[in-house]
Amino acid sequence: MTIEDAIARECIRDTMARYNMAGDRARGEDYVMTFTEDGVLEGRDGGMRLEGREAIRNWMKGFGKPASNEDSGAPPRRGPKFVRHNITTCQIDLTGPDTAKVRTYFMVFTDIGLDHSGYYVDEFRKEGERWLIARRRAMQDWAAPDSHFAAGRIHVK
Secondary structure (H helix, E strand, C coil): CCHHHHHHHHHHHHHHHHHHHHHHCCCHHHHHCCEEEEEEEEECCCCEEEECHHHHHHHHCCCCCCCCCHHHCCCCCCCCCCEEEEEEEEEEEEEECCEEEEEEEEEEEECCEEEEEEEEEEEEEEECCEEEEEEEEEEEEEECCCCCCCCCCCCCC
């Protein structure tokens, strides 16, 4: 491994940390800036696909608003008191001088404890001095029965 490879890997890890910190705190602009201008965010086995920073920015604007179960007649669900994404095993494969493929496991804790877990499948691209997310697929493997983030219940306080 060259020093350039080591620096690239550390820059990618830094971007992943910034993504999680911004998302956990619903800081939309910081979150959006972890993506390339044409970045893609996908989730739930293709159930969500956002293309470009503007689409991701608009999606982030929905965070922090109370969720409602109007269709079911149930009272609105409360959002979590806190959200903490924890990334664990991370495999970074540099595919070129300015590109990388990354696969990372994550666990998310909220006020209920372990809320859900899964993995990210990413493509990173170096733009200027920063390594940014060009494409992220967020895949959920498991969710607690009372998860704040189970399918159809994604909302942050």
